[in-house]
Amino acid sequence: MTSLAADVVTSRAGSRTLRGFAELATAVADAAGDPAWLADLRRAAVARFADVGLPGSKDEEWRFTPLQGLAALQFNAPGPAMPVAIVDLAPFLLGMPGWPLLVVVDGYVDRRLSRIGTLPPGATFGSLADAIAIGHPLVERHLGHHAPVDASAFTAVNAALVRDGAFVHVGAGVALQEPLHVLYVATDGAAGSIVAPRMLTVLDRGAQATVIETFVHLGHARGTPRPQLTDICAEIVLGESARLEHTRLQRESLATYHVGFTAVDQARASHYRSFALALGGRLSRHNLHARLGGANIETLLYGLYVARGEQLVDSHTAIFHDHPDCRSWEVYKGVLAERARGVFNGKVIVRPEAQRTDAKQTNRNLLLGDEARIDTKPQLEIFADDVKCTHGATVGKLDDQQRYYMRSRGIAGRAVEVLLITAFVAEVVAEITQPQVREALEALVYAEMNALIA
Amino acid sequence: MSSPVEALVNREYKYGFVTDIEQETAPIGLSEETVRFISARKREPEWLLEWRLKAYRRWLEMTHEPHWANIHHEPIDYQAISYFAAPRTQKPLGSLDDVDPKLLETYAKLGIPLSEQKLLAGVAVDAIFDSVSVGTTFKATLAKSGVFFCSFGEAVQEHPDLVQRYLGSVVPASDNYFAALNAAVFSDGSFVYIPKGVRCPMELSTYFRINAANTGQFERTLIIADEGSYVSYLEGCTAPKRDENQLHAAVVELVALDNATIKYSTVQNWYAGDENGVGGIYNFVTKRGKAMRGAKISWTQVETGSAITWKYPSVILQGDDSVGEFYSVAVVNGWQQADTGTKMIHLGRNTKSTVVSKGISAGRGQNSYRGQVKILPKASGARNYTQCDSMLIGNRCGAHTFPYIDVQNSSSKVEHEASTSKIGEDQIFFCKQRGMNTENAISVIVNGFCKEVFRELPMEFAVEAQKLLGVSLEGSVG
Numbered sequence: 001m002t003s004l005a006a007d008v009v010t011s012r013a014g015s016r017t018l019r020g021f022a023e024l025a026t027a028v029a030d031a032a033g034d035p036a037w038l039a040d041l042r043r044a045a046v047a048r049f050a051d052v053g054l055p056g057s058k059d060e061e062w063r064f065t066p067l068q069g070l071a072a073l074q075f076n077a078p079g080p081a082m083p084v085a086i087v088d089l090a091p092f093l094l095g096m097p098g099w100p101l102l103v104v105v106d107g108y109v110d111r112r113l114s115r116i117g118t119l120p121p122g123a124t125f126g127s128l129a130d131a132i133a134i135g136h137p138l139v140e141r142h143l144g145h146h147a148p149v150d151a152s153a154f155t156a157v158n159a160a161l162v163r164d165g166a167f168v169h170v171g172a173g174v175a176l177q178e179p180l181h182v183l184y185v186a187t188d189g190a191a192g193s194i195v196a197p198r199m200l201t202v203l204d205r206g207a208q209a210t211v212i213e214t215f216v217h218l219g220h221a222r223g224t225p226r227p228q229l230t231d232i233c234a235e236i237v238l239g240e241s242a243r244l245e246h247t248r249l250q251r252e253s254l255a256t257y258h259v260g261f262t263a264v265d266q267a268r269a270s271h272y273r274s275f276a277l278a279l280g281g282r283l284s285r286h287n288l289h290a291r292l293g294g295a296n297i298e299t300l301l302y303g304l305y306v307a308r309g310e311q312l313v314d315s316h317t318a319i320f321h322d323h324p325d326c327r328s329w330e331v332y333k334g335v336l337a338e339r340a341r342g343v344f345n346g347k348v349i350v351r352p353e354a355q356r357t358d359a360k361q362t363n364r365n366l367l368l369g370d371e372a373r374i375d376t377k378p379q380l381e382i383f384a385d386d387v388k389c390t391h392g393a394t395v396g397k398l399d400d401q402q403r404y405y406m407r408s409r410g411i412a413g414r415a416v417e418v419l420l421i422t423a424f425v426a427e428v429v430a431e432i433t434q435p436q437v438r439e440a441l442e443a444l445v446y447a448e449m450n451a452l453i454a
Numbered sequence: 455m456s457s458p459v460e461a462l463v464n465r466e467y468k469y470g471f472v473t474d475i476e477q478e479t480a481p482i483g484l485s486e487e488t489v490r491f492i493s494a495r496k497r498e499p500e501w502l503l504e505w506r507l508k509a510y511r512r513w514l515e516m517t518h519e520p521h522w523a524n525i526h527h528e529p530i531d532y533q534a535i536s537y538f539a540a541p542r543t544q545k546p547l548g549s550l551d552d553v554d555p556k557l558l559e560t561y562a563k564l565g566i567p568l569s570e571q572k573l574l575a576g577v578a579v580d581a582i583f584d585s586v587s588v589g590t591t592f593k594a595t596l597a598k599s600g601v602f603f604c605s606f607g608e609a610v611q612e613h614p615d616l617v618q619r620y621l622g623s624v625v626p627a628s629d630n631y632f633a634a635l636n637a638a639v640f641s642d643g644s645f646v647y648i649p650k651g652v653r654c655p656m657e658l659s660t661y662f663r664i665n666a667a668n669t670g671q672f673e674r675t676l677i678i679a680d681e682g683s684y685v686s687y688l689e690g691c692t693a694p695k696r697d698e699n700q701l702h703a704a705v706v707e708l709v710a711l712d713n714a715t716i717k718y719s720t721v722q723n724w725y726a727g728d729e730n731g732v733g734g735i736y737n738f739v740t741k742r743g744k745a746m747r748g749a750k751i752s753w754t755q756v757e758t759g760s761a762i763t764w765k766y767p768s769v770i771l772q773g774d775d776s777v778g779e780f781y782s783v784a785v786v787n788g789w790q791q792a793d794t795g796t797k798m799i800h801l802g803r804n805t806k807s808t809v810v811s812k813g814i815s816a817g818r819g820q821n822s823y824r825g826q827v828k829i830l831p832k833a834s835g836a837r838n839y840t841q842c843d844s845m846l847i848g849n850r851c852g853a854h855t856f857p858y859i860d861v862q863n864s865s866s867k868v869e870h871e872a873s874t875s876k877i878g879e880d881q882i883f884f885c886k887q888r889g890m891n892t893e894n895a896i897s898v899i900v901n902g903f904c905k906e907v908f909r910e911l912p913m914e915f916a917v918e919a920q921k922l923l924g925v926s927l928e929g930s931v932g
Contacts, residue, residue: 367864385846385876395868
C-alpha cells in the first residue's frame with residue numbers, strides 16, 4: 001500500500017498536487033478494515049488524482065477560481081479533535097430540538113453529540129462508516145457511482161480520504177416528517193489538514209424526506225486559524241416519485257478552503273428541491289450536478305452566495321436533461337462586498353431525446369464594493385427542438401431610484417441598504433418549504449446582511 | 455411536413471460555379487520562402503516583409519489550432535494549400551476596362567456589377583478574386599472627399615505611412631493561430647481611410663470570391679476612421695463547390711478614432727459543403743475594432759455559409775463614452791457548424807455595448823454563441839445588454855450558448871438574456887390558415903425572429919439577407 005504514495009509523488013501532475021495528500025491517502029489505505037470494493041475505489045481515486053492533479057487556470061471548469069493558494073499549503077495528519085460540547089452547537093441548530101441530528105466532527109461521526117431519536121420503520125439515518133462496516137448493500141451499490149472519482153480532482157481526493165460521514169436511507173413509500181440534519185463541525189484539530197466526509201442519501205420509490213447539511217467551524221485557538229481543506233462529497237439517489245428537499249448551509253471559517261461536490265441522480269417523476277447557501281470560506285466551491293434519468297422529473301435549484309473581504313465564492317451547477325417532459329428551474333443570487341470575488345457557472349444540457357423540456361435559469365448579482373468582481377457564465381447546450389429553455393444573468397449595484405424611494409418614505413441611512421439587499425435575497429430564501437427551517441434562515445440571512453453593511 | 459419542401463433540400467448552391475481563368479499560383483506549401491514569394495510578388499517594402507516573417511516564426515511556435523471552440527474537423531494540412539492565387543494579367547490594371555472580361559462576367563453572375571455605369575445604388579465595390587483585388591469602383595468620386603478606398607496591396611504602395619502605423623494595432627500578428635498565419639501570408643484585402651470630419655458619401659463594399667482549387671484565402675482589411683468621421687462598409691463572400699475543405703483565415707481591423715463611427719456589415723455565404731457534409735469553407739476569421747473616446751463601432755453579420763464558422767467580431771471600448779454593437783444572425787443547416795459571437799472589452803468610463811444574437815439551427819447543424827463581456831475596474835458606469843435567442847428546427851441539430859460575463863466594478867450594469875425554442879407549430883398553423891404555404895410561413899416566422907438584426911443592415915443588404923435566409927433554410931422542415 002505504501003507504493004501508492006510513491007505513485008503520487010512521481011505523477012504527471014507534478015507540482016500541481018496537494019502537498020501531503022499522498023501521506024494522508026497512504027495512512028487511510030493502511031488503516032485497513034476496508035471491504036474490497038472500497039479499497040478498489042481508493043486505489044482508483046489515488047491513481048486518478050496522481051494523473052490529473054489540482055486543476056490549473058487553463059482548466060475551463062476552474063478558469064476563474066485560482067488554486068495556487070491551496071497548492072502552496074502543506075497538509076498534515078489531523079490533530080486530536082478539540083472537545084465539543086452540545087452547548088457549542090446551539091447556534092447552528094435549526095427548528096425543533098427533537099429533530100434528528102448527526103454531528104460529524106473533523107470528518108468522524110460523534111455519537112455523543114448526535115441524537116437520531118426514533119425514525120419510522122424503513123428509515124435509516126446514521127454513520128456512513130457503520131453502514132460500510134455492516135456491509136450495507138446500498139453503500140456498495142451507490143458510493144462512488146454518482147460522484148465518480150473522475151468527476152473532479154476533488155471527488156478523487158474525497159474517495160481516497162473518506163472515513164465517515166452520513167448515510168440516509170428512506171424505504172419505499174416512507175415519508176419522514178422531521179428534517180434530518182447533518183452538522184459537519186471543523187475544530188482546531190483539523191487545522192492544517194484535509195477533512196473529507198461523505199454523505200450518501202438514498203430515497204426509494206415514493207419516499208419523502210428533508211435533509212439539511214450544515215458546515216461550521218468551532219475554533220478556540222487564538223489569532224487566525226491555520227488553513228484547512230474541507231473536501232465534501234454528497235451522493236443523492238432518488239427513486240421513482242421520491243421527493244427530497246435538500247438544504248446546504250456552508251458557514252465555514254475564513255481560513256477554510258471548502259470544496260463540495262453534490263451529485264443528484266433522479267428517477268422518473270421524482271422531485272428534488274435544493275437551497276444552497278454559501279457564506280464562509282476563504283475560497284469555496286460547490287458543484288451541484290443533477291441528472292434527470294426519467295420522464296416527468298422536477299428539479300429546483302435555489303442558491304445564495306454572500307462574500308466580502310478577500311473571499312472567493314464559486315457555484316457550479318449542471319442539469320442534465322436526458323429524458324422528455326422534465327422541468328428544471330434555477331435561481332442563484334449573489335451579494336459581493338469589498339474585494340470579494342464571485343463565480344457562477346450554470347449548465348443546462350438538453351439531450352435529443354429530452355423533448356418538451358422546460359428549463360429556466362437565472363443568476364443575479366449585486367456588487368456592493370468597487371473592487372468586488374463577478375464572473376458569471378450561464379450556459380445552455382441544447383440538442384432537442386421542442387423545448388423551452390431560457391437563461392438570464394444580471395450584474396449591478398443597488399438601484400438609486402429604489403434608494404430614493406425609500407428615503408422619500410422616511411427610511412434613512414444603513415436601513416435603506418439592509419432592506420434593499422434583504423429584499424434582493426429574500427426571493428431565494430422564501431423557496432425553502434419547511435417553515436421552521438425557512439424562518440431560521442431568514443433570520444440568519446438578515447443578520448448577515450446587517451453585518452455586511454455595518 | 456410537405457413534399458415540395460423536401461424536394462428543395464438538395465437545391466444547388468447558386469454560387470458554386472468555377473470561373474475558368476488562367477491563374478498564377480504560388481507553389482503548394484508553406485515556408486519562409488512562401489512568405490518571401492508573396493511579399494516580393496506584391497513589391498512590398500522591407501518592413502512589411504520583416505513583419506510577415508516575424509508573424510510566420512510566431513505561428514510556427516504556436517504548433518496547433520485553438521481547441522476550445524465547439525467545432526470539430528479533421529486536422530488541417532497547412533502544407534497542402536497554395537497561399538497565393540491570382541488571375542494572370544499581362545500588364546498592371548489602369549481602369550476597369552483592362553479587367554479580364556471573364557472576371558467581370560463572374561462578378562455579374564454573382565450579382566455584383568463592377569462596371570460603374572451599371573451601378574444604380576451608388577455603392578463603391580472592391581472585388582477580391584482569390585488572392586488579389588481585381589477592381590475598385592468609384593475611386594475618383596471617393597477621392598474628392600479625401601476617402602481612400604483601395605486594395606491593401608495598393609495601400610501599401612500609396613499610403614505606406616498609414617498602413618505601417620495601424621497594421622496590427624488592433625489584431626497583433628501574434629493574437630491567435632489564424633491571425634498569425636494571416637499576418638504571414640495575407641495576400642490582399644481592402645483598405646479604407648476616412649479623413650477627419652468626413653462622412654463617407656457612399657456605402658463601401660468588398661466582394662470576396664474564392665475561385666482556385668487547393669488555395670486558401672487570407673485577406674486582410676484595415677479601416678481607419680479619423681476623428682469625427684463616418685463610414686458604412688459591407689462585405690460579401692462566395693466560393694465554388696469543391697469536395698475538399700478550403701481555408702479562409704481573414705483578419706479585419708477597425709480603428710475608430712475620437713467620435714468616429716464605423717458600421718461594418720457582413721453577409722457571409724461561402725460554400726457550406728454538400729448534403730453529406732463533404733467540402734465547404736473553413737471560415738476562421740479574426741475581426742476586431744478599437745473605439746476611442748466617443749467613437750462607435752457596430753458589427754452586423756448574417757452568417758449563412760461555410761462548413762465551419764469560427765468568428766468573434768469584437769470591440770475594445772478603449773475611450774470614455776465609446777459604444778460597441780454586435781448584431782448577428784447565424785444559420786446552420788446540413789452539417790454546418792458555427793461557433794460565433796463577440797467580445798466587448800470595456801476599458802473606458804461610461805462605455806456601452808449591445809449584443810443581439812439570433813441563432814437558427816436546422817438539419818444536423820450545430821450553432822454556438824460564444825461571447826464575452828468584460829468590464830475592467832476603471833470602466834465605471836459601463837453598461838451592457840445582451841440578448842441571444844436560438845431557434846431549433848428539427849431534433850438532430852443543436853443550439854448552445856457560452857456567455858462569459860466578467861464584471862470588475864460595482865457601478866456597471868450588465869444584463870444577459872437568452873432563450874431557446876422551436877419554431878412554433880401554432881405560428882405555422884396560423885400562417886397556413888391564412889393561405890400561406892409552409893415554406894412561406896417559415897420564412898415569415900424566421901424573418902420576424904431576425905428582424906432586430908436585419909434592420910441594422912443597409913437597405914440593399916437587408917433584402918439580400920432575407921432571401922439568403924430563405925434559401926439556407928429550404929428543406930429544413932420536413
